[in-house]
Amino acid sequence: xxxxxxxxxxxxxxxxxxxxxxxxxxxxxxxxxxxxxxxxxxxxxxxxxxxxxxxxxxxxxxxxxxxxxxxxxxxxxxxxxxxxxxxxxxxxxxxxxxxxxxxxxxxxxxxxxxxxxxxxxxxxxxxxxxxxxxxxxxxxxxxxxxxxxxxxxxxxxxxxxxxxxxxxxxxxxxxxxxxxxxxxxxxxxxxxxxxxxx
Amino acid sequence: xxxxxxxxxxxxxxxxxxxxxxxxxxxxxxxxxxxxxxxxxxxxxxxxxxxxxxxxxxxxxxxxxxxxxxxxxxxxxxxxxxxxxxxxxxxxxxxxxxxxxxxxxxxxxxxxxxxxxxxxxxxxxxxxxxxxxxxxxxxxxxxxxxxxxxxxxxxxxxxxxxxxxxxxxxxxxxxxxxxxxxxxxxxxxxxxxxxxxxxxxxxxxxxxxxxxxxxxxxxxxxxxxxxxxxxxxxxxxxxxxxxxxxxxxxxxxxxxxxxxxxxxxxxxxxxxxxxxxxxxxxxxxxxxxxxxxxxxxxxxxxxxxxxxxxxxxxxxxxxxxxxxxxxxxxxxxxxxxxxxxxxxxxxxxxxxxxxxxxxxxxxxxxxxxxxxxxxxxxxxxxxxxxxxxxxxxxxxxxxxxxxxxxxxxxxxxxxxxxxxxxxxxxxxxxxxxxxxxxxxxxxxxxxxxxxxxxxxxxxxxxxxxxxxxxx
Numbered sequence: 001x002x003x004x005x006x007x008x009x010x011x012x013x014x015x016x017x018x019x020x021x022x023x024x025x026x027x028x029x030x031x032x033x034x035x036x037x038x039x040x041x042x043x044x045x046x047x048x049x050x051x052x053x054x055x056x057x058x059x060x061x062x063x064x065x066x067x068x069x070x071x072x073x074x075x076x077x078x079x080x081x082x083x084x085x086x087x088x089x090x091x092x093x094x095x096x097x098x099x100x101x102x103x104x105x106x107x108x109x110x111x112x113x114x115x116x117x118x119x120x121x122x123x124x125x126x127x128x129x130x131x132x133x134x135x136x137x138x139x140x141x142x143x144x145x146x147x148x149x150x151x152x153x154x155x156x157x158x159x160x161x162x163x164x165x166x167x168x169x170x171x172x173x174x175x176x177x178x179x180x181x182x183x184x185x186x187x188x189x190x191x192x193x194x195x196x197x198x
Numbered sequence: 199x200x201x202x203x204x205x206x207x208x209x210x211x212x213x214x215x216x217x218x219x220x221x222x223x224x225x226x227x228x229x230x231x232x233x234x235x236x237x238x239x240x241x242x243x244x245x246x247x248x249x250x251x252x253x254x255x256x257x258x259x260x261x262x263x264x265x266x267x268x269x270x271x272x273x274x275x276x277x278x279x280x281x282x283x284x285x286x287x288x289x290x291x292x293x294x295x296x297x298x299x300x301x302x303x304x305x306x307x308x309x310x311x312x313x314x315x316x317x318x319x320x321x322x323x324x325x326x327x328x329x330x331x332x333x334x335x336x337x338x339x340x341x342x343x344x345x346x347x348x349x350x351x352x353x354x355x356x357x358x359x360x361x362x363x364x365x366x367x368x369x370x371x372x373x374x375x376x377x378x379x380x381x382x383x384x385x386x387x388x389x390x391x392x393x394x395x396x397x398x399x400x401x402x403x404x405x406x407x408x409x410x411x412x413x414x415x416x417x418x419x420x421x422x423x424x425x426x427x428x429x430x431x432x433x434x435x436x437x438x439x440x441x442x443x444x445x446x447x448x449x450x451x452x453x454x455x456x457x458x459x460x461x462x463x464x465x466x467x468x469x470x471x472x473x474x475x476x477x478x479x480x481x482x483x484x485x486x487x488x489x490x491x492x493x494x495x496x497x498x499x500x501x502x503x504x505x506x507x508x509x510x511x512x513x514x515x516x517x518x519x520x521x522x523x524x525x526x527x528x529x530x531x532x533x534x535x536x537x538x539x540x541x542x543x544x545x546x547x548x549x550x551x552x553x554x555x556x557x558x559x560x561x562x563x564x565x566x567x568x569x570x571x572x573x574x575x576x577x578x579x580x581x582x583x584x585x586x587x588x589x590x591x592x593x594x595x596x597x598x599x600x601x602x603x604x605x606x607x608x609x610x611x612x613x614x615x616x617x618x619x620x621x622x623x624x625x626x627x628x629x630x631x632x633x634x635x636x637x638x639x640x641x642x643x644x645x646x647x648x649x650x651x652x653x654x655x656x657x658x659x660x661x662x663x664x665x666x667x668x669x
Contacts, residue, residue: 035662055428059658065432073436093360097368106372116372119455123380126448130388130441137437141430144422159426160403162234
């Protein structure tokens, strides 16, 4: 629902009704044409003290997450832990099945013939590390999530095509509807829209 | 991501349809007029509106007919057993293993292009990586079928999987055939994850461009609700790069493990330390040839010349030529080592390979795999898609013939002359080979029909880099 439609429903400008509705307001969203503008806007917003915000773009923008105050990603660490589990687990499986569980003499090799156990150990390291990287990425991103309030903004359809968005959320301490709207308007966006959650 | 090649000047050349560098090589990475919206429209057009329906339907019909033939061949195989093939003792491996090695080799180019060239910051890979990754997946599917069919009783294939069964049996982890299971299944899984992570944001673009409810729902499910958040991109890019790093040693390991199937044995012609690198180079070689064979017609039919530029073709042809020489080095070393070893069996194997009953196959291999690809030294061939297509086809067939020589010729005459036998493929062998090509093509046609076949996200990145003057 656009702001205009909503205004028609609730009888805009009835300030009392809007204040009640505020609880389902997710945030304010500014639209930009170029990725550099979004990067600049994110830096300004961070400097102005906003923290609970997110940028949206059709391709990854270097430094945008950092500009929004989100440093680093734990995905490599998750993959490292997964890889170690895979490697150690793989070797353990080979050792226990070729030694204690089913001892078999092949060409006089020792039961724990480690050089020949390396290929499977390596493959399982890579396999579990990759699976961990995927699940880690999805869990950190809280995906799959088919719906999200930002999809209620009609212009947002172009976030996956050629537009760049900055959304400041109501959960931010500094968020004040009027002031935040003015602040976003001052960043020279194509449009500023309200994001409703329902 | 700055590259030296990216900053080359682009000069118009009146004699050529594409801009060139100062040295005369094609320079263009992406068409000059492309915008974010244009590439999004052009690439999502295929899954959403399906232009060129006729060409697609003709190709798809042929592919499905070949797939049906595969069904017949496999059905009869399950009914009668592997005796319907031309295999015997000593040539127990036959077409099934030739096809297995050939298919899995083809898959390697996809990972090479998407992972290794990503780490090497080769931007020209951008518009072909999605397609080649899909090719990898389908080629590995075809490859994986052959060892299973060759088992004779494929329905108990799970005996090779380690699990605590009631008979307290474990697979023999010292056997390269068990390594194969782990290598191939890991390779397939990791390729699938890598491909899916890349395709997720593009499915979101298709979702947002779709007009009908069903398409919106299905592509929405495929994209997992991707919304392009900066934080999401950060984790996404981190995972993507990490997977590229993991896939790089993996791709080298897979064909090494496949080559261990041969080189760990004692047979002259197989028992050789050069096998792992020689197999990996051959894999990348045949894979690049297959990519060229597939991408050239698609580029023409769907009009992707603005994205898959002449520069991409030229670079791919160069990689093909380089790997061709690595493979040629392998052939030379095999012959040299056979002579230098002084071993009578090794020397006889090499003599038999060149002048024995399968000698003509060896010389066909040399012509197809080493001689004809030398045409790629010519810049004219490298920048003319039809000529390039034929050279790539020669390399593709050549690599299949190479595997035939390695598998069949080495086996047919071993240490004991009384056990020598010739191997002749039967109609079922041929039907299985061409049927597996049908399976591959069917999957590929479905892919280009329903999934954006060029990475939209990464094409946009190229445009953004050009806007910043970094391309």
